[in-house]
Amino acid sequence: MIRLARVGARKQPHYRIVVIEKDRARNGRSIEVVGTYNPRTNPASVDLKRDRIDYWTSKGAQLSDRVGKLLANAPVEAASAA
Template sequence: MIRLARVGATKKPYYRVVVIEKDRARNGRSIEVVGTYNPRTNPATVDLKHDRIQYWVGVGAQMSETVGKLVKKFPAAAPAAA
């Protein structure tokens, strides 16, 4: 499962986008960190490793609803032509 794990202080949310087994706790041990999300900046800051997300989806990982929205809203930048 690819979902958010909260790591911010009280009333200052900051999230990691993590690959984790579905039955583990929200902030339990994750397999891999594939991005970050900071909703407190204006606009919100999102840093995703799209290649790793596509890999995990390709091997069967499901994205949470929120992560799916973030991936759609912040698509990977097109590689620059050389």
């Protein structure tokens, strides 16, 4: 599953977007970190490794509701034609 893991100080949330087994704890050992999300900036900053997210979803990983919304709202980087 691809979901958020909370890090940061009390009342200052910052999240990692992680690939983790569904039955593990929220901040348990993850398989891979595929991005970050900081809701405290204006606008909220989202950094995603889209190629790794596509890889894991092709292997059967499911997105959590929040990660799905972040992925849908994140700007798509234009691929540069070389």
